[in-house]
Amino acid sequence: MEIDQAVRGCSDRRMRTKYSNAVYVVQRAFALYPFEEVAFSFNGGKDSTVLLHLIRAGYYLYKKDSGDVAQTDAVKNCPLRTIYFESPCAFPEINSFTYEIVSTYGLPLETIHSDFKSGLEGLLKEKPTKAIFIGTRIGDPNAVGQEQFSPSSPGWPPFMRVNPILDWSYRDVWSFLITCKVKYCSLYDQGYTSIGSIHDTVPNALLSDSSSEKSFRPAYMLTDGRLERAGRTKKINPKVEMNSAASNGINDTEGGRMISRAASIIVVGDEILFGTTEDNLGAALCKKLHAIGWRVSHVAVVRNEIDSVAEEVERCKSTDDMVFIFGGLGPLHSDVSLAGVAKAFGVRLAPDEEFEDYLSQLMGNNYTGDRNEMAQLPEGITELLHHKTLPLPLIKCRNVIALAATNMDELDTEWDCLLGTQESGLMPSKPFVSKHLSTTLSDVQIASVLAKLCLEFSDVYIGCHRISRAGPLVVNLTGKDNQRVDAAAEKLTSSFEGQFSQLNSCK
Secondary structure, eight states: OHHHHHHHTSSHHHHHHHHHHHHHHHHHHHHHSSSGGGGEEESSSSHHHHHHHHHHHHHHHHHHHHTOOOOOHHHHOOOEEEEEETTTTOOHHHHHHHHHHHHHHHHEEEEEESOOOHHHHHHHHHSEEEEEEEEOOOOOTTOOOSSSEOOOOSOOOEEEEETTTTTOOHHHHHHHHHTTTTTOOGGGGGGSOOOOTTBBBBOGGGBOOOOOOOBOOOOOGGGGGGGGGGOOOOOOOOOOOOGGGGGGOOOOETEEEEEOOEEEEEEEEEHHHHSSOOHHHHHHHHHHHTTTOOOEEEEEEEOHHHHHHHHHHHHHTTTSSSEEEEEEOOSTTTTHHHHHHHHHOOOOOOOOOOHHHHHHHHHGGGSOOOOHHHHHTTTTEEEOOOOTTTTSOOOEEETEEEOOOOOOOOOHHHHHHHHOGGGGGGOSSSEEEEEEEEEEEOOHHHHHHHHHHHHHTSSSEEEEESTTTEEEEEEEEEOOOOOHHHHHHHHHHHHHHTTTEEEEEEO
């Protein structure tokens, strides 16, 4: 069988391992379910093209192992029921490639023109189907929580989802297609790396040919598989909130709209709670966020426990634009931060082979622990943020960024990298301006004036603190409109003539 011979004869050890594991899943499926009650979902893309040939190879090996060694085309091609959901929004190249593949391998095709769920409901009513091969890979939007054999989700028709390439990477897919020299959709030679509909898919800009604006290199030349979906267009809907006097100046005013950019900081460390060490990184990060126009709504220190981390992340991720988490990263028993993040998002930890490659390059032969354990990242929600100055990419899970810094110098480096990486989502906003006024007046004397000032200047944050109980009171006025901050300061000082002095800085 040509697929089996091509892979087993190649020098790529990783490819041979991935192939062996995948065809084992295929063989297991044919052993568990009657052939006539198994189907294959094909969509013309690279993943399902790989899956087609893995099914062919697995079926051939299954028949061979069971004693049926007849070298017929039926055994080699595996005439499995093939489901194709044809959409009017599909690329013509996808449709033509699909029908060409069906003809080439003699696949009994069942074309469905409705949505996936309704189509399956109708199909399963007509023909009993116990299992469906699907080309899902970790990182796909629907891959979260799936295993190689996963029952369909609640509310869906009952069947077993069989995912032979669940743990395959973008690199693995192209290694297989090139090694086996099988045909794939022509769009991939035009710079498309992940194909959806004609309305949301363009060639990957990372493959743009510098010699021509409209020319792109083939998909297999994309070096970073994590950017596979960079050709999928995104619709951005900024969070818009109404202003309120009760906000006390915590919102941005830009273009007449109130756009809130808020972050929270979670520090994981029993040593801080025990008083063994102090948290200096949280305070430093607050200053950095403030400097780019972001407000910090919450700072918390939690124990090195998965549930403690998960509860804090769960609370912060739904209320803030960004969550930063320090500490608890590594191979030790107390390094539970990523497990807590995974639990907060309701996903599992799964191996990330690209992150493992980075660890391997960094650690080399000096690493004696379980390298795979350190490469376990939250499944389906993780994005690696790269920068040439970082030995390892930073880990981003939706709106949660894990920082590996343990001192100020490392934090400075990671912060600069985040600002220089568009994928971080940390876009600078209009900067804050502040005035700090000092007075020897008592709290009681100025309380009512400050309360009225907060109502009149709702776009200015007004806060107070004392360095010591017997020392002067410092009033902080912070906002994004310099004139409004000046006006608030003038209103306050004019209410108490000669009782306030301005500080150059505030500690």
